[in-house]
Amino acid sequence: MSDGNKERAATQLVTLGRDARASFDFVNPPLVRGSTVLHRDVAELRERTRQRIEGADAEAGAAPPYGIYGTPTHQAFYRALTALEGGHRSWAFPSGLAAVTASILAYVQQGDHVLVPDSVYWPTRRFAGQTLPRFGVEASFYDPRLGERGRAAVEAMFRPNTRLLFLESPGSLTFEMQDVPLLAEVARARGAISVIDNTWATPLYFRPLAHGVDVSLHAATKYIGGHSDLIMGTVTCNERAWPPMRETVHFYGLTTSPDDCWLALRGLRSMGARLAQHRATAEAMIAWLKRQPEVERILYPADADDPGHALWRRDMSGASGLFGVVLKPGIAEKNYHDFIDGMALFGHGFSWGGFESLLIPSSPERTVTPSPYGGRLFRISAGLEDPADLIADLESGFARLRAAG
Ligand SMILES: Cc1ncc(COP(=O)(O)O)c(C=O)c1O
Structure with missing residues (x-):
């Protein structure tokens, strides 16, 4: 198996997430469906549960105590995506929109403010504008090209309670490019988490985490799946963004089918x-x-x-x-x-x-x-x-x- 670190992205698409020895010597990882994980004894059951609670996860080699934490098929896909995005951990959701909403919910609480580009995918706008206020979170929309007016203009839109900056570049339907490094840098300086919808560029053409963004998300429904037969969303987090995301996916019970992860991993090969x-x-x-x-x-x-x-x-x-x-x-x-x-x-x-x-x-x-x-x-x-x-x-x-x- 390759860890992909030294390879170019096109090669990584082919090599990542594969381990022939663990796949009965077949090229592709097996499709493992499963809920119950059997533990040899009470000690192993307790140890795996403890590891999970303390944040050790299967992507780092820990055995999951239960199927909701991911099967080996999920892990093969997560490892590939994490390496492609240059991140810390990845997770998959039942749709791109579910990845969007989880990526906001993971970081906000009552009283917070979030910033969303005016050019955002319309259901993201609807969630920010209509659903978040029910939980006491206010959203405001900003000019996606604001970065062109310089750092001071970007800083001016942050409030003391701005907790999250959402980006999407280029924007939906109108395709405005955003100055991602500048926006992410200001967000970090203001103590906010930055989340980007990176679906258009795919992890092959843009690696937002290398530009200072905390969470890169994809509607894998699009180019990762590539065959109009899959609905799935993904997130890849850096180290600081992962613990709240991990808590959110585990506490809300968010996961996706291993069949879908298998299709997504297959999609990466030809992407x-x-x-x-x-x-x-x-x-x-x-x-x-x-x-x-x-x-x-x-x-x-x-x-x-x-x-x-x-x-x-x-x-x-x-x-x-x-x-x-x-x-x-x-x-x-x-x-x-x-x-x-x-x-x-x-x-x-x-x-x-x-x-x-x-x-x-x-x-x-x-x-x-x-x-x-x-x-x-x-x-x-x-x-x-x-x-x-x-x-x-x-x-x-x-x-x-x-x-x-
Ligand atoms: C930019 C963007 N993000 C997210 C989504 C949501 O993906 P899904 O359809 O898998 O919920 C879409 C869907 O069209 C999209 O265009």
Whole structure:
């Protein structure tokens, strides 16, 4: 087995979480389903329980006293993810949204204040704005590009009771890049925990913990799973963030199925190759889209014209295949619907990061940074089809728009 420390990330995706000797000499770890763990005697039962209470966990080699603390299949996936993210410990949840909510609940209590970017994934906004107040926690939303105005502007949004800074970079639907190192540094100086939704970049292209963030989370539903057949969330914590997270997952009883961990680990093996193709296909479509007179702008930080491009170049080592398209104002609703409905290859559905291309209309909800775009917005998740076929599908869509006038 490799600990992956000296390898490049693409190699780590292949080597991490494997131990052939412990897997009956098979390449992949076994899928272990289980609730009860048998202890040889009372002493072993007590020792394993004590270790668990004192914080020793299976990722560090301790035997779990019960299935809720993770089977060897969970552990294989956690070890791989922890090494990829350069973290201390990882955990998996039944959805990306569950990873988001647990990552907030783990660190706040009544009277606290949390900061959430205006560009956050909408259900994260809903949880912060509607659920947290029921527990006496106040959320306020901030301009995701605030970092561009410098450190003093970032410091100014912190209150004495700000306990948690949430980040998502690039943001959902509008794709604003955040100055993650600056925001994380200020959060730390102000005694707050920083949590980032790192789903777009994946652990392959961005390692937030190396930039000062405390918790990196993923909707593994997207690129980690990669096949539109898995719903799962993950967190990876640094050492200081892990004890409250461990307490939260154990006290709330949060875990996920070993089958799902097995699928997620399998997803990691091909993630590097898939992402390279997702990006190449996205860029081929973007180059074509930019030449269409109806297109006002593309929202994709890896694109040189994007306002977040400099931050993306500075912090990330690659890009995935999800991007936004802004159309020029003045397209009638019916024509817009015909444009989308007539697509042959693009599916119209939520989620992204799977092998199949998706295109959905988007309407971002913003409260502090109103959308500067007058025209309609849609989002494309570039799949693994031949880019020429996808472009032909887009071409027929724009032909419909033009025919409708
Ligand atoms: C950026 C982002 N974070 C989190 C999630 C939530 O993931 P899940 O659908 O697994 O709950 C999504 C889902 O679309 C997302 O786009």
